Amino acid sequence: MTSAIAEAIYTIAIVIAAATVAGTYFQNTAQLNGALNVASQNAKDAAMTSLKTVFAAKTSSDVIEVWVKNIGTGSIDSVLISQFDVFFGPKGSYRYIPYNKTSSPKWTCSIAGNNGLSDLHPGETLDITIYLDYSLSTGDYYFKVIAYNGVSSDYSFSL
DSSP: OHHHHHHHHHHHHHHHHHHHHHHHHHHHHHHHHHHHHHHHHHHHHHHHOOEEEEEEEEEETTEEEEEEEEOSSSOBOHHHHTTOEEEEEETTOOEEEOBSOSSSSEEEEEETTOSSOOOBOTTOEEEEEEEOSSOOOSSEEEEEEEOTTSOEEEEEEEO
16 A cells, blocks of 8 residues: 555656646747747848948038938838937047937938938938037048948948
8 A cells, every 4th residue: 555655656746747847848948939039030120121321421511411221121110210320430430429419419310302200111211410519621431320120331431
């Protein structure tokens, strides 16, 4: 009788251990699946995004205008455009320019040919205006824009 009770206890312990291992396995598998889904969505988003800086020009002594075309296959939400990182300055000493700050340096944007900022659709051009806290002088300049998902475009030009 004692042997049957011991065997029943061992059987129950093995079932509990197996259930615990299976539960942990399924939980970790679900977490891994969620992480893979997020990584897959991010990769898809980056693959659909492509930017090309097409031109830059000085519009006043402390303002630069840069045009960046969406050559990707996906639209970019206007809220995400404000999360772009913009870098500008003389080659070798460029710096980060914040979006729509109250004072210079800052950058603002609109969609070229559009009466207000909406989604940036494939084929449309983003008109970025950079307001500087210094006067531009003759020399070589560097511009770089980085989208919210890491896709970037850069442009070098001379004044």
